[in-house]
Amino acid sequence: MAGMTIGKLAKSTGVGAETIRYYERSGFLPPPDRMPSGYRVYGGDAQKRVRFIKEAQALGFTLNEIKELFSLTDDPDADCASVNARARAKLAEINEKLRKLKLMKKSLERLSDYCPADEHPLTECSIINYLYGKSGLSA
Amino acid sequence: MAGMTIGKLAKSTGVGAETIRYYERSGFLPPPDRMPSGYRVYGGDAQKRVRFIKEAQALGFTLNEIKELFSLTDDPDADCASVNARARAKLAEINEKLRKLKLMKKSLERLSDYCPADEHPLTECSIINYLYGKSGLSA
DNA sequence: CTTGACCTTGTAGTAAGCTTTAAGGTGTAT
């Protein structure tokens, strides 16, 4: 597990080596040890941290929010409740996105179902007319 | 309705004047007439076009897709079916986003419900442990 | 010892949709 180069870490975590360097540059990963040649050397901790990032991203957290989660894990006063609050805040965001997407879906479905989808000219297309504000075509 | 300056058009459509200029620069709005001073002058067509953009954005279309819709309305051979195809393609995209967000939501809800959300130290936090890949809890 | 894969740095580009800045000209109300 010890002594990975950046390429091995990248492969073992499913990201590109450039991404690892980007994470380091941006403060999402701590600067690793170096070989005499200057090559970065990573241990298991780095692997865990990258996996943490990937899992959190899959839950919808941005990199900056993930940095906050890391800060929490470094804070001896932080507790479960503070992490849970972030999870619930993210959940609220996701629910809001879901709400908006469902509205889009409904409108699009209604428009699409109503549209005959044949060779009607666009002046008679209910979708186009809707987009123009339902009051007729000008262009 | 005739003879609006950019500020009036912006106000009447709910966007900023800079946004109007940006739309023009990027080819989403045609270049308007000018007053002798160089001020842009807009009529009702511009208003309709901006509203079209806003409505289409609310349905999830990107500006480039909206430009395509405008091209269709300028194409005498375009018919209802070609517009409907775009609406259905957008619908498919939205459904895919909905699917992913619902997965996130489910995972987050499970993690958050399982977390005691009290003063437990983070080493015992099920959310953090899940993110580190240590937990028996599956998302 | 040579080949080729891998590593280093810094810089810049990508997507999308604006927003801001700087430096200056115009229209109108008092």
Added chain:
DNA sequence: ATACACCTTAAAGCTTACTACAAGGTCAAG
């Protein structure tokens, strides 16, 4: 005639999460 809001331009900046150079140094295999 003097404020003051509004207009003009080109260009850069913002956000997020990378991705792609360019120019060079290093390591392992054969």
